[in-house]
Structure formats: C-alpha cells, structure tokens
Amino acid sequence: MGKLKIIVSKMSLFCTRVEWALKLKGLEYELIVEDLRKGKSELLLKSNPVHKKIPVLLDDGVAIAESKVILEYIDEKWKGGDYYPLLPKDPYERAQARFWAEFADDKCVFGTWGACRAEDGLEKEKAVETAIESFAYLEKQIEGKKFFGGEKIGYLDLVAGWIPFVLGVLEEAGGMKIYDAERFPSLHEWAQNFSEIPLIKECVPPRDMLLDYMTASLSYLRSLAANKP
16 A cells, blocks of 8 residues: 555644544555645645545545545544544444534534634624534533543544634634633543643644634635725
C-alpha cells in the first residue's frame, strides 16, 4: 500500500479530525497543504470536483471527500486486529454516533460560525441563543461519560474535537459568549480530557494563528457584504 495523502488546510479542524483518525489507526500519511487564500490547486479540483473543498483523502489512486465520510472510510478499511476502532460495534450505537456527529457539525459548528458572523444587536443575540441551545443537546450526550465514545475516544469525539480548540477563538473573534464550564460542566470536563491527549494536541495549530485566520476571514466576509450592490 502506498502512503496515504490528505489535501488539507492548516487552519481547518475538519482536516485535523482526519489526521487524528489516521494517527489513532497507526497509519502513515503525507499532508498536501492548500493555501485557499491563493486559490484552489488543480489536484484539489480534480480530487473533489463536486464540492471543491478540503479535506480530501487520497488512497492508492482513489479520492474520498468530506471529513465524516473519510472517517468512516478509514474505520471500515482498517478494522480488526490491532487497528483502533472509531465507531462502536453495536448498530444502534453506530447510528447514534452518526446522528450526533451530523448534529454537531450542522448545528454547533455552523451555528457558532453564524453567530460569529452575525451583526451586533438582535441578530447576534438570536444566533447566540440558538447556538447555546444546540450545545445543550451535546451536553446531554456526554453527561456521566469521560468521552462520547465511552472510556476511549471515538468517532463522535473526533467530530466534536474542534470545541476545545476553536470555539473560544470564534467567541473572541465574534465578540460573543456561548460556552463556559458553569453552563456546560460535562462538555467542559470532556474538552479538558480530550485536549490533554498527546496525539490530539500535536495536530492542532497554535491558538494565535487560528485567531488571526478567523479574524481575517470575518473581516473579508464582512467587506464582501458591505460592498454588495
């Protein structure tokens, strides 16, 4: 088997979750880093012609796109033996992990980003309130457990793994507050446990770089909105 390759952006935790999965499986891989501010490479456009987004996993001539799809591909291809399992064995538990992973991305990631981008005033208040409601559902899922996957990290932990590293950055960039230990004690404890795992920490970009990137992205998007005819 040739070495796996991942087309990534250094600032994307969607890409980082794929790196985490490969490291847990003990698989060697090569990073192909895209600077999306300078445009998209021919390799990215060829590998993901539908959405034209990162990450993309390149495995011996085939391309797999979308981070959660990649996680499942990795788990299905490299399973059994000494390979670390990402998804539970039980069909119901697997279905639940997939459901909450979709929820975490759709409602929590994009809900937080929407609140971050919202204009100050009633628009931002409503967006922040909606995001808080979404995190309350995740709080219920982690109550009484060390990780979403039980005693060991799994698929849903990797999908929600942006929370300890990026949520505070988005709050600072967007001038808002969604998440704290008092409001979400179980999520807070989970985030501390997850973020202290050496394998997890080593893949995450420095916080100051993330903040600069998010702040610049927000400024760019707001300038586009302001210049609309």
